[in-house]
Amino acid sequence: MQVPKYIFICGALISGLGKGVVTSSIGTNLQIRGKKIDVIKIDPYLNIDAGTMNPYEHGETYVTSDGSEIDVDFGHYERMLNLEMRGDQNITTGQVYQAVIDQERKGDFLGKTVQVIPHITDEIKRRIKSVAERDSELDALIIEVGGTIGDIESQPFLEAIRQLKREMPSEDSLLVLVTYILEPPNLKEQKTKPTQHAVRELQSMGLNPDMIVARGGHELTDLAKQKIVMFCDVPANAVFSLPDLETVLEAPLYLDKQGLGSTLNLKLRYEDVSADWIEQERLVEKFLITEPAVNIAVTGKYTEIADSYISVKEAIHHAAAHNNVNARINFISTEEYESNPDKIHTLNEFDGILVPGGFGSRGAEGKIAVIKHARENKIPFLGICYGFQLAVIEFARNVCNLKDANTTEISKTSEHPVIDILPEQKAVVDKGGTMRLGKQKILLKDDSLFEELYQSREIFERHRHRYEVNPDYIEIIEKHGLVFSGKSDDEKRMETLEIKDHPCFIATQFHPEFQSRPDKASIPYYNFIKCAKTRSEQRK
């Protein structure tokens, strides 16, 4: 059986460096040369997974096909590398300690003292190897270690990496250090000293970087590169510059132009095949379009951090690129429409309005007002998950005349709980709550808009929700002209909605953004942007 090579990616100095982009760029570089790769992300925090983490702090919760709620970086990997990943490819300190402590309670260690080395490090290695061994065709497994060198939490992981590297021939593993090059404005000179210290810190743990990627506002100067070569003990062909780029899609090309591919081939002793970047270059061109533009409003709650809607944002950009337009995304908080209802008219300046997923009551009434405005003023609208549920509530209130229609997530006393937990779910939910997660089958109605868009009666999309359209209200809502065009396999759950006499009023209970890819835009998003483009052209 073939054992993949291991490529470890660590970060120095600051978080938010773009290690994920480097991981994806190295992955793309290998893929384009015909290699099969996969990725593990290590998150040294103590949480078991990202499911309950606050989007303010951590960016969105990404959902994989297998229903794992996972770190936002998985979205970047899946999009850039076109992978379909699983939950066990995210390793956290919490998982590792929990597993070791469970074994200890079962008596698996036969009364021995349980320690970080070897017990925790063994568990880390076991988890890495189990992903590596799952696919016998895998050529390389890229393991990104979250956090920065020097963090207390990442030490056991770095020790496990040291051991793994020692256990294998040197050409079977590679350690990449991603660092940041400071450029103090008053000095106008790139400073490498912090990087040198980070390398020393790594060396004190028995690790030496094989390759360094220097992030920064500008391209790495020759002088700074020479210093890195000299003080960090890496050859010149293994130091790469990665400044901020227009789009992250450019990063693989940018790095390969400096010889990343040949260095990888050389170090890992892969056959030196050349790469054909033409497709990738064409794709990048599409993403660099600046005109014509469409103005899109994304309304939400966590508007302070663009990262909380990163997949939505990316899906909009994919859809725009394939419609040959540039999408200007404006994140707006809906709470202001609650205190200041007249402001709703400012929405008219947008070519499309997207109400994304969300939880809880804050800003929800504002979102309902936004949906009403989009419906009545025929502004292209796309509702996702909570946006779908709130569109049902808006329609029930204002078209079906069910005045206090609501979701039981917000009001337990509403006379018309049009969004509720399904009856058969209630017993389960009372016991601690269950989310409907991951990839599920959806059946689309004949002759519906969704069927026409997807060109299929049967589709699969990813989910993350607890509440559903209340079956008691489906008939009355549909009688008033809203069509539930997509349903779950058992037909109990409503999955898509559309209304006629509107250029584009669509919503999905699922999250199509999770399956959107740069070269394959999500279908509902594509249609939404297409309609926004038409509106913008008509308004000229």
Ligand code: GLN
């Ligand atoms: N809060 C809603 C639910 O739990 C929607 C969830 C979401 O938008 N992801 O069903």
